[in-house]
Amino acid sequence: MGPHLPHANSNGEPHPALKKNQKLVRDVLVASSAPLSAYSILDLLRDEGFRAPLQVYRALDKLMELGLVHKLESLNAFVACSHEACEVNEPAAFMICEVCESVRELGDIQLADHLGKLAANHNFALKHTTVELHGRCKNCA
Amino acid sequence: MGPHLPHANSNGEPHPALKKNQKLVRDVLVASSAPLSAYSILDLLRDEGFRAPLQVYRALDKLMELGLVHKLESLNAFVACSHEACEVNEPAAFMICEVCESVRELGDIQLADHLGKLAANHNFALKHTTVELHGRCKNCA
DNA sequence: AAATGATATGTAATAACATAACATTTTTGG
DNA sequence: CCAAAAATGTTATGTTATTACATATCATTT
Secondary structure, eight states: OOSOOOSBOTTSOBOTTOOHHHHHHHHHHHHOSSOBOHHHHHHHTGGGTOOSHHHHHHHHHHHHHTTSEEEETTTTEEEEOOHHHHSSSOOOEEEEETTTOOEEEEOOHHHHHHHHHHHHHTTOEEEEEEEEEEEEOTTTO | OOSOOOSBOTTSOBOTTOOHHHHHHHHHHHHOSSOBOHHHHHHHTGGGTOOSHHHHHHHHHHHHHTTSEEEETTTTEEEEOOHHHHSSSOOOEEEEETTTOOEEEEOOHHHHHHHHHHHHHTTOEEEEEEEEEEEEOTTTO
16 A cells, blocks of 8 residues: 555545545534444444445445544554544554543654664564554653 | 563473463464454354453463463454563564564563653653554465 | 446444453362 | 351353445446
């Protein structure tokens, strides 16, 4: 894959291609302070006509492809991309607070470099990295 | 948690405390070249009397507590600890080949340091890190 | 307007991963 | 030995994710 594209098209308009379900899913993620599971999203969108998990998973797949949403593998949950960290590059890491469930998306170029070199040292063709830090955030420590 | 204990006790004997199920589960993981899901382990141990997922999950929990087994969050699968990388410290990272499914456990002290500093910079009390690199190994590239 | 092709959506069923609750047995240490 | 703690067995259930197939929507061409 490599770094994904920026979040706006050449007209400056944000994501004109987002379909109805994709927009609904994105909106609940943006509105949420914590990561959401696919089934939580499903429940939140019952009133909008969602009936089955696949409606959520398909929207999530597309949003992840666009870099608008990320999956937290250690939680089996999803977060909206925090624009500032992810506009240009794949996010380097997520800091996840075990108390308040807040998630901070980090774009650390040195970390990305380090992981790239680590892979290169082992002749490993790196495609994707998962870096998730668990602990307590500043407010909850 | 912090760094886990070495894998042998003060007598030099390896893991005298391992119970029957724990030993069975550990043995199938050690024998496997690829990570195994809990249900794969269950299937492999049917002949040994395993009947239910909990028998596997309980053994895995204990083995993880002892640092003998690690979970790969991005695969929902488990691997035996590769002794050399993990004897003293928490493993820093896993390199996972998407072709041959081989997993390499890395103990990179610089990476651990970098993640520690990253957390400290954000006043984040770090408890546990998940670092999983996906791509193609040397042989499969 | 009708036909086509590509993409998106709806729905049911099932697969895959994980835990709760409770009874029983085994192990450990005084 | 005996009581406490740990481990085990078993059933049921909860949670996360995908397969398979039907239908709808939209842009393009005929």
